[in-house]
């Protein structure tokens with residue numbers, strides 16, 4: 001089994017991105033795993049602090065590990081948006097493959113200082129764990145927002161990106177490049193899309209020369225993803241789209257079986273709905289992999 005670092009190096013060469021999907025229950029895990037296996041492409045599942053709190057930091061690690069081992073399948077686990085070293089250490093000890101250590105709300109110098117400390121502390125526990133740092137403002141909450149926050153001032157500059165990467169020793173960088181956590185109502189309804197700053201992504205890649213993650217991918221136009229991956233994005237996070245699909249699928253399952261009480265009979269439409277959402281994104285992110293395989 002390749003390490004996550006090797007997988008990212010390969011993705012970089014092939015011009016594909018790893019899909020990162022947030023999970024917080026069994027429906028989501030089953031849906032992501034099924035979609036990834038069907039296309040035979042690797043997948044990364046992630047849980048924020050709140051999602052880990054709900055599922056259990058160590059319990060989900062054991063579950064994902066058992067999938068990886070039983071099916072000999074490249075599914076990896078990320079501790080998404082972790083805001084304290086204590087929570088990071090919990091994830092490192094539980095064997096997570098990577099962590100997003102997110103102090104982007106702090107002033108730049110303080111973010112650099114504490115992220116550098118965290119990189120050293122986490123790697124002393126688990127040397128192969130990849131640490132992702134974040135600078136800039138991409139909003140908070142993978143939810144449906146009424147109105148768009150003003151994120152224009154929080155865009156990441158290539159100079160800042162290079163300085164941050166050089167002084168912290170992070171393995172992966174999450175920049176702010178027109179992306180945003182959550183979706184607007186108009187995006188859920190398909191009326192509007194997010195637009196990424198592709199030249200900025202390319203300039204950050206050139207300056208910082210590091211793996212890049214695009215957070216808040218839900219609701220982004222397809223062509224935007226293709227260009228972002230070509231410009232140097234290696235991981236794309238999708239959460240809100242899956243949450244929307246989860247809810248619709250659950251409502252369908254309940255409506256279909258008004259008198260049913262067995263969860264495993266009610267929940268399959270929810271798994272199907274999330275699986276379809278994941279499958280569409282995986283196809284898009286792995287476009288070049290399929291082209292390479294069939295060539």
Ligand SMILES: [Zn+2]
Pocket residue numbers: 081181215216237
């Ligand atoms: Zn995120």
